[in-house]
Amino acid sequence: MKNQIFDAGRFxxxxxxxxxxxxSTIIICLGVFLLLPLLFCLGLPYMKGxxxxxxxxxxxxxGNVTDPMWHSELTLFGCMWIIACCFCCDFYSELSKKRERISIFTCPASNFEKYATSFIVFVILFPIALFLxxxxxxxxxxxxxxxxxEGVSCIHYISPRYLLSFGCDMKYFDMDLYAGSVSPTDKAAMLNFYKTAAAVKFSMCLFGGFLLQALFALxxxxxPKKSGLKTACFLMTFGMVTAILFYWGISTFYGHDFHIEPRDFGISNEMTQVIIWDIVTVCIIxxxxxxxxxxFKEWEIIKRW
Amino acid sequence: MLKVDNCTFSYSRRKKPVLKDFSLEISEGGIYGLLGSNGAGKSTLLYLISGLLTPAAGEVTLNGINTRLRRPETVSEIFIVPEEFDFPSMSLKKFIELNSPFYPKFSYEEMMDHLALFDLTPDLNVNKLSMGQKKKVALSFAMATNTKILILDEPTNGLDIPGKTAFRRFIARGVSDDRIFIISTHQVRDVAQLLDHIIMVDNSKVLFNKSVMEIQHHLKFVETLDRRLIDSALYASNSLGGSALILPNLDGNDTEINLELLFEFAHDDAETLNSVFNK
Structure with a gap:
C-alpha cells in the first residue's frame, strides 16, 4: 500500500x-535568466569602456574585488534575485482555468506531492538556475x-562567493578604507559597524527574497489569475495602510517623540538583533x-473567492 | 462501494442549493445512467463524487474514504471525462507516457484497441484535435486506466454518427462485474441500450433509482391508439405513432424502455412511479 502523502515513484x-x-514557461524563464545578464555583461563594459x-x-x-564589472554585476544579480522570487506568482498558475483545475485535481498524486513539485521548481531550481x-x-x-x-589584467570571473553573499562577505570589504586616518579603537568600532551593516544587508537580500517567494506564492x-499584479498591489496597499495606522496610533497615544529600540527589550548587541529578526522572518516565511x-488543499474546481 | 451521504451543495451562499440532503449508494458493477433536467445537479453530483467540489454538508465516500480528501488511492480509482476539457500541448504518445504511471492497471494494448475502434492512430498531437477527436482520445484513455469508477459527463456530445456507434461498442467492451460506469447525458437514445441502472435527479433529490431489470419487470412501454390502454396507463404522452404509454407489466413480457417517457413520468409524478415498484 503506497504512502498517501508521499511516494517517491509517484512524485x-x-x-x-x-x-x-x-x-515553455520554464524555457522562457531560463532564457531571461541567461540573456539579461549576458546583454548586461557584454554591453556595459563596451559602453563605459x-x-x-x-x-x-x-x-x-x-577589498578583493578584482574586476570593475563586479559591482555592477552584483547590482544586476540582486535585482534579478528579487524578480526571480516574484516569479512565485506563477506558483499556482494552473489553477486559473477550470479545465486545468480539473486536470490537476484528478491526477492521482497527493496534494503534498503537487505542492512540493511547484516548491522545488520555483523556490529551489529557479534560483539555482539564475545563479548558474x-x-x-x-x-x-x-x-x-x-x-x-590584450594586456588588460583586470578581467576576472566573478567570484561565486561574492555573488552569493550579495557582496556582504567581509572578505570583499575594503580594509584599507580608513587606513591611517583613524585610531585602532575607532577602526575596530567601524569594522564592527560594517560587519553588522553587512549582516543586515545580507539578511534583507536573502530572507527578504525568501519572504517575497512565500508571499507571492500565497x-x-x-x-491564480494576474497573481503578480494583484499580490503586488495588495502588499503595497497593506504595507501603506499598516504604516499609516501604526504611525497614527503611536503618535496619538504616545506623541511624536515616541521612540523604541531593541535595547529597550534588553537586546543591546546588534548582531543578536539581526539574528532575532532573521528568526522572526523565517517563522513568517x-x-x-x-x-x-x-x-491549495481547499481549492475546488469552482472559485468561491 | 460508492456512497453519497446526505450531501448538500450550493455554488454560492446566496443561491438555492443544487443538491440538498442528497443520498445515493452504488455498490455493484454496471452502467448507471444519470438523467435529469438542465440545472438538476447531474454534473455537480459527478464533480462531488470525483472530489472536485466540497459539499456544504454530508460526504461522498468510496470504500469508506472521503473522496474530497483527494487521496491518491481514491483518485486513482475514479476517472472522470468532463463535458469540456483541454489536453496539454504534446503528442498522444507523450500524454500516455506521462499520465499512465498514475493508474496501476493502465493497459497500453487496450488503449490502442480503443483508439482503433474510434478510427484514431497514436501518432497525434492531442492539443490539435477537434472536439470530437479529443473526446474519443479521452474516452480511450479513460477506459484503458481500468479504474473502478468511470464517470462520463455527456460522453456523446461532439461525437459523429460513427463515433456514437463506436461508443456503444466501446462501453460494452469495458463492462465488468466490479466496474462502475456513471454516464450523465441528455442524449438518452445514444445510451439507452447500454444502461443497467437508471438514476433520475431533479429538484436536488433522487427522483427514481432502479435497475433496468426491475423497470422491465414492473413496467411496460407501448405506443398505441387503443383508447382502453390509454385510459388504464400509468402515464401517457402524445407521440407520432399515437400515444406513448407506460403500463404495469402484468403479463411478464419485457419491453424496450422508453427512457424519455420514463423521465417525463418521474418528473411529473415520481411518487406514483416509485409506488409501482413497492407493490
Whole structure:
C-alpha cells in the first residue's frame, strides 16, 4: 500500500509530467535568466569602456574585488534575485482555468506531492538556475573581453562567493578604507559597524527574497489569475495602510517623540538583533508557506473567492 | 462501494442549493445512467463524487474514504471525462507516457484497441484535435486506466454518427462485474441500450433509482391508439405513432424502455412511479 502523502515513484512521475507541461514557461524563464545578464555583461563594459587600456590602468583593486564589472554585476544579480522570487506568482498558475483545475485535481498524486513539485521548481531550481546562468553569462564576458582586450589584467570571473553573499562577505570589504586616518579603537568600532551593516544587508537580500517567494506564492493560491499584479498591489496597499495606522496610533497615544529600540527589550548587541529578526522572518516565511499549502488543499474546481 | 451521504451543495451562499440532503449508494458493477433536467445537479453530483467540489454538508465516500480528501488511492480509482476539457500541448504518445504511471492497471494494448475502434492512430498531437477527436482520445484513455469508477459527463456530445456507434461498442467492451460506469447525458437514445441502472435527479433529490431489470419487470412501454390502454396507463404522452404509454407489466413480457417517457413520468409524478415498484 503506497504512502498517501508521499511516494517517491509517484512524485517523480508527477514531477516529470509537471516539467514537461510547463516546459515553455520554464524555457522562457531560463532564457531571461541567461540573456539579461549576458546583454548586461557584454554591453556595459563596451559602453563605459571599462576594459580600455586607459581605464584598466586606473582601476584599483579594493577589498578583493578584482574586476570593475563586479559591482555592477552584483547590482544586476540582486535585482534579478528579487524578480526571480516574484516569479512565485506563477506558483499556482494552473489553477486559473477550470479545465486545468480539473486536470490537476484528478491526477492521482497527493496534494503534498503537487505542492512540493511547484516548491522545488520555483523556490529551489529557479534560483539555482539564475545563479548558474549568471555565472555562465559572466564567463562569456571574460572569454569575449579576455580575447579582445590584450594586456588588460583586470578581467576576472566573478567570484561565486561574492555573488552569493550579495557582496556582504567581509572578505570583499575594503580594509584599507580608513587606513591611517583613524585610531585602532575607532577602526575596530567601524569594522564592527560594517560587519553588522553587512549582516543586515545580507539578511534583507536573502530572507527578504525568501519572504517575497512565500508571499507571492500565497497570493497565487488566492488569485491564480494576474497573481503578480494583484499580490503586488495588495502588499503595497497593506504595507501603506499598516504604516499609516501604526504611525497614527503611536503618535496619538504616545506623541511624536515616541521612540523604541531593541535595547529597550534588553537586546543591546546588534548582531543578536539581526539574528532575532532573521528568526522572526523565517517563522513568517514558514507560516506563509503553510497557509499557502492549506489554501491549495481547499481549492475546488469552482472559485468561491 | 460508492456512497453519497446526505450531501448538500450550493455554488454560492446566496443561491438555492443544487443538491440538498442528497443520498445515493452504488455498490455493484454496471452502467448507471444519470438523467435529469438542465440545472438538476447531474454534473455537480459527478464533480462531488470525483472530489472536485466540497459539499456544504454530508460526504461522498468510496470504500469508506472521503473522496474530497483527494487521496491518491481514491483518485486513482475514479476517472472522470468532463463535458469540456483541454489536453496539454504534446503528442498522444507523450500524454500516455506521462499520465499512465498514475493508474496501476493502465493497459497500453487496450488503449490502442480503443483508439482503433474510434478510427484514431497514436501518432497525434492531442492539443490539435477537434472536439470530437479529443473526446474519443479521452474516452480511450479513460477506459484503458481500468479504474473502478468511470464517470462520463455527456460522453456523446461532439461525437459523429460513427463515433456514437463506436461508443456503444466501446462501453460494452469495458463492462465488468466490479466496474462502475456513471454516464450523465441528455442524449438518452445514444445510451439507452447500454444502461443497467437508471438514476433520475431533479429538484436536488433522487427522483427514481432502479435497475433496468426491475423497470422491465414492473413496467411496460407501448405506443398505441387503443383508447382502453390509454385510459388504464400509468402515464401517457402524445407521440407520432399515437400515444406513448407506460403500463404495469402484468403479463411478464419485457419491453424496450422508453427512457424519455420514463423521465417525463418521474418528473411529473415520481411518487406514483416509485409506488409501482413497492407493490
Amino acid at each position: 517523480s512521475a508527477y514531477f516529470k509530467k509537471y516539467i514537461f507541461e510547463k516546459r 571599462l576594459y580600455s587600456p586607459e581605464q584598466a590602468q586606473n582601476f584599483i583593486v579594493r 546562468l549568471f555565472l555562465f553569462a559572466d564567463a562569456i564576458r571574460v572569454w569575449v573581453y579576455g580575447a579582445s582586450s 497570493g497565487s493560491s488566492v488569485w 514558514i507560516f506563509t508557506w503553510a497557509v499557502s499549502y492549506f489554501r
